[in-house]
Amino acid sequence: MQEYVELGEELVFVAMGVASVIALAVFAERLIYYKKTLGKKNESYLSEVRNSLQEEPEIHWKTDAGEESIYTRFIQFALRQLKLGRKGLDESLEGQILSEKLELEKRLPILNTLGNNAPFIGLLGTVLGVIKAFYGLGTLGSSGAEVVMRSISTALLATAAGLAVAIPVVMANNYFSRKAKVILQNLEILKKELLSYQMNKTKV
Incomplete structure (x- = not known):
């Protein structure tokens, strides 16, 4: 049984190492994606679009925010729908928002899972280590105190390894989740203003 305990203890540290590598890879991928999606010029572009919807009789937006910008994609999609004069703009824009939501939240469940479970994996390693320590204490007696202390350590x-993995992972997950929430709220605002624009244009 002692052999299985030692093997389990080693596997816990291996699992912690693998989890940290996966978390780092997901963090880097999401950071690159959000940087492309939300360039420096996106906020000014968003304000420009909203002002155009509220003030100008026609909308012809040009931007250097970049084709990969989420707002650029959404506005270009909306403009195509408006130019084609299709009905059901509300449903079309809602579908586009859901599509963008899937991309924004992609791989975030991995961070969420790692953040929630890493402490428990570490706790499992601690339990196995304590079992090993008490086994050594029972086998070696008081003469094995040094070995027991090392096992407990x-x-x-x-x-500690579980917490070291979990804390930054949870922080990263919260950061990206907050970013996604703000972007989706902006898209919802744009959708409402585009629907209002279409309604006013129809009345004219």
Whole structure:
């Protein structure tokens, strides 16, 4: 049984290492994606579009925000729908928002899962380490105190590793989730203003 405990303890540290690598890869991928999606010129472009919807009789927007900008994609999609004069603009824009939401939240469940479970994996390592320590204490008696202390130290290290992985992962997940929420709220605002624009244009 002791062999399985030692193997489990080693696997916990391996799992922590793999989890940290996966979390780092997801963080880097999402950071690059959000940087492309939200360039520096996006906020000014968003304000320009909203002002055009509210003030100008026709909308012809040009932007250097970049084709990969989420707002650029959304506005270009809306303009195509308006030019074609299709009905059901509300449903079309809502579908586009849902499509963008899927992209914004892509891989975030991985961070969420790692952030929620890393402490428990570390705790499992601690439990296994304590079992190992008490087994050594029962086998070696008082003469094995040094070995027992080392085992307990390693056990506590597993919990520390779990927290070291979980805390930054949770922070990263919250950061990207907040970014996604703000973007989606802006898209909802744009949708409402575009529908209002279409309604006013129809009345004219």
